[in-house]
Amino acid sequence: MSGLYVICEARGEEFRPATYELLAVARAITAATDGEVTAVVAGPEVALKSKLEGLAHRVLALTAPELTPFSADSWVDALATAIEAGSPRAVLFGEGGRTREVMPRLAARLGAWALSNCVDLRVSGAAAAGAGSVEAGDSGATGGAADGAALEVSRPVYGGKAYVTNLVPADGLLLAAFRPHSFDAGMAPAGLTTAVEEVAAPVAASRVELVERREGGPRKADLTEAAVVVTGGRGMKGPENFGLLEDLAAALEGAVGYSRALVDAGLAEHAFQVGKSGKTVSPTLYIACGVSGAIHHIMGMDTAKVVVAINIDPTAPIFEYADYGVVGDVLQVLPALTEQVRAATS
């Protein structure tokens, strides 16, 4: 077993940012341990493969017609064959709905370990943090050569109340899904010579018949992916004020989320709910507007890098989970903030 596979997922005509982040950490790790980075594209993503030039040692393009449009049955079949053939030591996925259909079934089929929600990956013993560098050579855990080193993978458990770091033995197969923004896409140099390999072997047909697909506006997909999330809580009062959230989000090229209080009141859709029973987001910047900071909400956003809270109540719990706090009326602070952001970024 050697090398790392990265499952390259796109949204429309561009790969998800997570794809580039995972390719970068894979390059950093293989630079330290030998082995190759294989970028796997399947079905609709095959057409985008030229964007991966230089980012991996190899692009593996799975071209069977059953893989377009995406269906879990066909993808599981094609990926299982590809993984068995290449026997990588780990396969990296971006967290998301599609990953959660495919990865667990692959693990069951291949007898592999699967971990969701991961936020860090490094060579055992290497002193690196999240979006930092993976240092070569030091394989603390095994004491052997670097290419036999164990991998360490970290993730939050119990809604982020604790983190666990697992040690993946060098001879085991790990399938791991990473939250967006877990790594810096620039953490390892690109410029590799990329070989392209196409595999057209037939794969199983889907047993699931697609009757209808309703893709929402672009915002729907953006929430878990976005680098900036602006969330409104009950302090936003009603939909007549949601435009203030959208304006700020637009100025920051971010997405809008809502607390459960607004969703349960029928004022916002569940697809945009942030928190324990909604979406988990992990953006670079999270701005909570009129959100009290109930633990169920915190569980959905606490891995954000920088948190800003705007609340009229200086004792609101959200301030305990924030880096920056503004005490004030969201209806006044938001327009001022949007204006300042526009001025600063234009």
Next chain:
Amino acid sequence: MRVVVLVKEVPDLEAAVKVTGDGSGLEVEKRRGLNFFDEIAVEAALKLKESHGAVTTAVGASAGAGVEAMRRAVAMGIETPLLVDDPALDGADSLTVARALAAAIALEPADLVIAGKQATDDEAGLVGPMVAEILGLPCATRAIGLEVEDGFVLVTREIDGGEEVVRLPLPALITAEKGLAEPRVPGMAGTMKAMKVQIERTDLATLGVQAHPVLPVAAYRTVGKRPPVKMIEGEPADAAAELVRLLRQEAKVL
């Protein structure tokens, strides 16, 4: 029609979680209950009991626990509880849990298996689709709507960026997303029944299940607490200007 619901007992969302001394262990307060999404799955099964006369079973896997969750499912209206109770399930890999549940389901094959979208303790969302794969069932995750047709289920489900409607031939497995059903609160009669219910038990050896090795833990750690919040004073316009300055120059996120 036979419907099996996978029910996991998890610590309460409010349960205290503590990393022990040197980071080698995790202590979780023993306040436990039925997983949030499994409660929705139970309700969806009960709806099928009412509309299609479905026979309902709840299956759980646990090491010396799981009774709380079973009782809740029975109190809501599930007829037969079955618990795979085995010390080897303590801290077991998801694949071991899935194999155990799949073997238990196979004892009396189901037309429809309903799991939760994910458990609130590990938020993994692994076990449902794993069970589907092991049993060779077609699978639809994150269901928010369910209709039974002759030999099929029509499932409305959330996908990244929208929704879709899919048709699966039975037997099949689905996982429940918030919105699929609104869990009922058990009444007096249900609660009484749950207290007295005989929970059928089995174990891994009886089911012929082989455990998948546990991934070694290097360490546990508590959440790196954020530094104390920096409060920004002033009128909205001044506070906003200062915030933007800090986000650019100090936090470097703009």
